[in-house]
Amino acid sequence: GENVEQHPSTLSVQEGDSAVIKCTYSDSASNYFPWYKQELGKRPQLIIDIRSNVGEKKDQRIAVTLNKTAKHFSLHITETQPEDSAVYFCAASRGTYKYIFGTGTRLKVLA
Amino acid sequence: GAVVSQHPSWVICKSGTSVKIECRSLDFQATTMFWYRQFPKQSLMLMATSNEGSKATYEQGVEKDKFLINHASLTLSTLTVTSAHPEDSSFYICSANRELTDTQYFGPGTRLTVL
Numbered sequence: 001g002e003n004v005e006q007h008p009s010t011l012s013v014q015e016g017d018s019a020v021i022k023c024t025y026s027d028s029a030s031n032y033f034p035w036y037k038q039e040l041g042k043r044p045q046l047i048i049d050i051r052s053n054v055g056e057k058k059d060q061r062i063a064v065t066l067n068k069t070a071k072h073f074s075l076h077i078t079e080t081q082p083e084d085s086a087v088y089f090c091a092a093s094r095g096t097y098k099y100i101f102g103t104g105t106r107l108k109v110l111a
Numbered sequence: 112g113a114v115v116s117q118h119p120s121w122v123i124c125k126s127g128t129s130v131k132i133e134c135r136s137l138d139f140q141a142t143t144m145f146w147y148r149q150f151p152k153q154s155l156m157l158m159a160t161s162n163e164g165s166k167a168t169y170e171q172g173v174e175k176d177k178f179l180i181n182h183a184s185l186t187l188s189t190l191t192v193t194s195a196h197p198e199d200s201s202f203y204i205c206s207a208n209r210e211l212t213d214t215q216y217f218g219p220g221t222r223l224t225v226l
Contacts (some may be wrong), residue, residue: 093213098160101157103154104154
């Protein structure tokens with residue numbers, strides 16, 4: 001069936017360093033890839049997304065890259081700050097359709 | 112824009128009772144809403160897709176008679192957990208698609224505790 005693998009499950013970085021989270025999807029019909037940030041007890045918040053017709057997208061310190069051939073997409077956070085500490089989820093979707101979520105990455109930014 | 116609310120934010124009930132959770136899109140119309148449950152330190156597990164005016168589509172392994180979903184209007188979907196048991200205790204989150212867009216906007220979640 002459809003699934004999305006996400007690595008690593010936990011990630012600790014020093015403040016100011018970069019963090020990279022990687023996802024691999026199985027459904028070749030997926031064409032929309034959002035990333036969500038979830039703080040403890042809160043709702044997931046969309047931080048960036050990318051569609052299959054684009055290879056890279058950047059928004060300030062956050063970027064996402066997509067390799068359709070390999071079915072990989074990655075989240076890059078530069079100049080990390082303590083407030084970036086949270087759980088990050090990737091997802092893959094066929095547009096206005098259900099999401100398949102990754103298993104999540106717990107990011108801890110050490111001050 | 113794209114605000115989704117959920118009510119209640121938390122509920123404690125006795126085993127065997129039913130609990131209704133509401134999900135509302137406040138500033139947009141949502142033809143499709145989704146219901147997830149999330150256990151501590153785990154990912155979001157899709158339970159069902161709720162379509163306005165039609166029956167919900169349940170994911171494999173989710174009991175449709177236990178988790179009743181109603182999507183009576185373009186701004187409201189409800190999830191009723193019937194005959195709740197302690198193993199149903201979880202964080203239930205809804206999301207909604209803005210019309211003709213890909214992005215799901217999430218509600219704040221409802222923490223259900225069944226004693």
